[in-house]
Amino acid sequence: MKKRYLLSPGPTPVPEEVLLEMAKPIMHHRTPQFSAIFSECYKGLQKLFKTGQPVLTLAASGTGAMEAAVVNLFNAGDTVLVVNGGKFGERWGKISQAYGLKVEWLNVEWGQAVAVDAVAAALKNNPSIAAVLTQGSETSTTVAHPIRELAQLTKGTDTLLVVDGITAVGVVDMPMDEWGIDVMVTGSQKALMLPPGLAFIALSERAWKRNAAAKLPRYYFDLKRERDNQAKDTTAYTPAVSLMIGLRKVFELMFAEGLDNVYKRHDTLARACRAGVAALGLKPLAPLSPANSATGFFTPDGIDGGKLEKGLRDNYGVTFAGGQDHLKGKIIRVAHLGYFDTFDMIVALGAIEMSLAKAGHNAPLGAGVAAAQKILNERY
Amino acid sequence: MKKRYLLSPGPTPVPEEVLLEMAKPIMHHRTPQFSAIFSECYKGLQKLFKTGQPVLTLAASGTGAMEAAVVNLFNAGDTVLVVNGGKFGERWGKISQAYGLKVEWLNVEWGQAVAVDAVAAALKNNPSIAAVLTQGSETSTTVAHPIRELAQLTKGTDTLLVVDGITAVGVVDMPMDEWGIDVMVTGSQKALMLPPGLAFIALSERAWKRNAAAKLPRYYFDLKRERDNQAKDTTAYTPAVSLMIGLRKVFELMFAEGLDNVYKRHDTLARACRAGVAALGLKPLAPLSPANSATGFFTPDGIDGGKLEKGLRDNYGVTFAGGQDHLKGKIIRVAHLGYFDTFDMIVALGAIEMSLAKAGHNAPLGAGVAAAQKILNERY
Numbered sequence: 203m204k205k206r207y208l209l210s211p212g213p214t215p216v217p218e219e220v221l222l223e224m225a226k227p228i229m230h231h232r233t234p235q236f237s238a239i240f241s242e243c244y245k246g247l248q249k250l251f252k253t254g255q256p257v258l259t260l261a262a263s264g265t266g267a268m269e270a271a272v273v274n275l276f277n278a279g280d281t282v283l284v285v286n287g288g289k290f291g292e293r294w295g296k297i298s299q300a301y302g303l304k305v306e307w308l309n310v311e312w313g314q315a316v317a318v319d320a321v322a323a324a325l326k327n328n329p330s331i332a333a334v335l336t337q338g339s340e341t342s343t344t345v346a347h348p349i350r351e352l353a354q355l356t357k358g359t360d361t362l363l364v365v366d367g368i369t370a371v372g373v374v375d376m377p378m379d380e381w382g383i384d385v386m387v388t389g390s391q392k393a394l395m396l397p398p399g400l401a402f403i404a405l406s407e408r409a410w411k412r413n414a415a416a417k418l419p420r421y422y423f424d425l426k427r428e429r430d431n432q433a434k435d436t437t438a439y440t441p442a443v444s445l446m447i448g449l450r451k452v453f454e455l456m457f458a459e460g461l462d463n464v465y466k467r468h469d470t471l472a473r474a475c476r477a478g479v480a481a482l483g484l485k486p487l488a489p490l491s492p493a494n495s496a497t498g499f500f501t502p503d504g505i506d507g508g509k510l511e512k513g514l515r516d517n518y519g520v521t522f523a524g525g526q527d528h529l530k531g532k533i534i535r536v537a538h539l540g541y542f543d544t545f546d547m548i549v550a551l552g553a554i555e556m557s558l559a560k561a562g563h564n565a566p567l568g569a570g571v572a573a574a575q576k577i578l579n580e581r582y
Numbered sequence: 583m584k585k586r587y588l589l590s591p592g593p594t595p596v597p598e599e600v601l602l603e604m605a606k607p608i609m610h611h612r613t614p615q616f617s618a619i620f621s622e623c624y625k626g627l628q629k630l631f632k633t634g635q636p637v638l639t640l641a642a643s644g645t646g647a648m649e650a651a652v653v654n655l656f657n658a659g660d661t662v663l664v665v666n667g668g669k670f671g672e673r674w675g676k677i678s679q680a681y682g683l684k685v686e687w688l689n690v691e692w693g694q695a696v697a698v699d700a701v702a703a704a705l706k707n708n709p710s711i712a713a714v715l716t717q718g719s720e721t722s723t724t725v726a727h728p729i730r731e732l733a734q735l736t737k738g739t740d741t742l743l744v745v746d747g748i749t750a751v752g753v754v755d756m757p758m759d760e761w762g763i764d765v766m767v768t769g770s771q772k773a774l775m776l777p778p779g780l781a782f783i784a785l786s787e788r789a790w791k792r793n794a795a796a797k798l799p800r801y802y803f804d805l806k807r808e809r810d811n812q813a814k815d816t817t818a819y820t821p822a823v824s825l826m827i828g829l830r831k832v833f834e835l836m837f838a839e840g841l842d843n844v845y846k847r848h849d850t851l852a853r854a855c856r857a858g859v860a861a862l863g864l865k866p867l868a869p870l871s872p873a874n875s876a877t878g879f880f881t882p883d884g885i886d887g888g889k890l891e892k893g894l895r896d897n898y899g900v901t902f903a904g905g906q907d908h909l910k911g912k913i914i915r916v917a918h919l920g921y922f923d924t925f926d927m928i929v930a931l932g933a934i935e936m937s938l939a940k941a942g943h944n945a946p947l948g949a950g951v952a953a954a955q956k957i958l959n960e961r962y
Contacts, residue, residue: 210610213823224824225605228777230590230901261643261779262802263820269802300801391820397608399641399779399822419799421680422642422649439645440771442779442822443593444604521610 210523211496213391214540223451224444237435246453252377257404258428261442264368264389267401270423271385278302280332285316289342294335312343315491318351333362338370344498345488357382369495373468373539384409395540400445468494471538474574478551481573482565495539505561507531520553544578590903591876593771594920603831604824617815626833632757637784638808641822644748644769647781650803651765658682660712665696668722674715692723695871698731713742718750724878725868737762749875753848753919764789775920780825848874851918854954858931861953862945875919887911900933924958
């Protein structure tokens with residue numbers, strides 16, 4: 203017997219009651235019964251995004267909704283400014299290039315947030331930039347980008363702000379309408395505590411205007427068609443029915459807790475995790491602008507991060523995420539978004555301490571746990 | 583208490599053991615544990631498609647895989663011949679047009695199969711046609727198209743045969759390599775007995791060659807990238823993990839029954855359903871080339887099909903599908919693909935008889951059931 207713990211930043215754990223809800227008999231999607239569920243999900247999504255615009259649902263993973271943003275807003279030859287500070291920033295650029303956009307790369311060192319001044323300078327330098335494409339939280343580097351400040355820059359200009367909020371929506375408050383975010387994207391398998399397979403996207407009024415003039419080819423990801431269908435409480439193509447049924451249950455849980463409490467919980471867990479990591483003398487990956495979705499740290503010199511991650515997963519039964527590209531084998535990422543609570547952080551830090559001790563790292567057992575406990579006790 | 587029965591052609595019922603399998607704790611997709619599951623699914627898909635080529639998995643509904651076929655094979659300006667005998671034939675054309683292809687429509691009366699001669703004539707008339715796009719089974723009209731014969735026409739020419747097998751794969755034997763089908767597509771929510779959210783696609787060797795020269799823009803549906811990832815037992819983007827876990831269980835069930843027995847079961851249920859419908863004096867929608875996936879019939883004169891369908895669903899608890907476009911309110915479609923067995927047909931015909939009797943139709947109760955029973959007893 204080995205109990206398994208999932209502490210990777212997506213898929214994240216799914217609450218048992220949501221798993222069981224999704225295990226109920228499947229239903230047909232073109233029925234009033236399913237439309238009622240869809241309508242509830244739709245209202246929940248608007249509440250979560252804090253927008254009066256429709257939040258559209260796609261049967262796809264998050265990358266599908268990122269592509270939807272690109273193909274529904276632009277024309278070939280348009281220039282976009284891509285905040286490239288990790289794997290997902292890079293993905294914005296690759297999708298844009300695949301569709302013939304000109305990409306102006308704003309490269310950011312992995313582990314750093316984008317500097318608002320650098321974006322301002324780029325926009326000043328080239329006012330024809332059609333949009334800034336960024337992440338709310340760059341999952342690969344556990345960094346939070348300054349979305350509110352970026353929205354201040356693009357508001358009132360002809361440049362749209364397009365935010366991949368895949369590991370930010372439901373983790374931190376990002377009121378789309380109030381801040382002036384033009385496109386916000388998220389996925390099911392992060393703070394929404396569901397299996398992967400659903401993606402969500404909303405467009406501001408001015409983004410919808412841009413959509414009317416956007417000629418890039420699209421069919422499955424045609425958002426105008428989805429909007430027309432959603433107005434009738436349905437989807438253009440067969441929706442991922444069981445995941446939608448799960449989503450309704452997730453919203454029941456999230457709104458019972460209250461969105462502000464959800465954000466506060468994420469903030470406390472994140473601070474606790476960071477304190478624990480610091481107490482173990484581990485170097486944080488994102489020291490200045492850490493995300494509340496996950497905490498990354500460099501493994502100590504002489505300890506192979508890949509082996510540590512593998513040992514934690516296969517020996518201790520605790521799955522974290524490692525690093526990608528040049529960070530491969532060098533970092534561990536601990537998730538705390540979605541269905542995470544106090545004692546998940548105790549498990550995470552306890553397991554890290556134990557496996558580091560086995561590997562010969564000389565931090566005292568319990569030191570990280572103790573540092574986290576002090577913060578976690580704020581919750582009681 | 584009202585027991586509910588789902589007899590619509592997708593989503594189809596999901597076996598309880600598959601629902602429970604998918605309700606197990608979620609796992610991370612970049613782990614050897616998940617790769618092992620993925621690898622099993624991958625082998626199962628090849629066995630099902632009867633192909634030596636990789637069968638790729640997309641987190642999308644079936645339409646996503648149809649789009650993937652188009653964007654991975656063609657260039658803007660290419661001409662495709664679209665067999666348009668229903669909603670899904672029409673969809674091939676619309677996707678193609680969205681990407682700038684020239685569509686030669688081969689219109690077929692709804693309820694009829696395409697005439698092989700008509701395809702042959704169209705190809706002879708225009709040898710530059712890049713591909714024939716068709717359905718194996720046109721779900722909206724319950725018609726089976728003659729795929730084997732169409733493959734004979736395209737074999738050895740420069741024209742590809744692209745088959746939407748969404749309600750045909752797993753229902754009837756369509757050995758992709760042996761017949762010379764160039765692209766075959768299916769989805770999770772039909773014969774594969776899963777919730778919607780996964781789509782599958784395989785390309786023949788010559789279709790892969792065409793892919794190398796195809797310049798239509800693509801990213802999320804880039805099949806070359808998926809193939810490269812699948813060779814490493816993973817996917818380019820986050821897969822729909824829970825559905826993949828379900829798929830492994832589905833293959834366990836299907837291969838335990840044996841594919842030939844699966845096809846035979848579908849054939850017997852389909853013949854029984856058609857016999858039952860005939861015994862009730864109902865006019866079949868697809869008299870000459872009925873699909874084994876679903877049976878459509880016209881509701882009797884004076885009986886509104888929409889009302890009948892609604893009453894069956896809301897009053898009797900039995901969900902069928904109605905008609906689309908000009909068949910709206912005029913037909914009922916009874917599914918028998920996937921997790922369907924003898925007594926589902928008894929339920930279907932029993933419910934139809936009862937609701938027709940209530941509506942004043944003068945066929946004797948039990949007549950359809952009896953006709954079906956005679957055929958269904960072949961199974962024992």
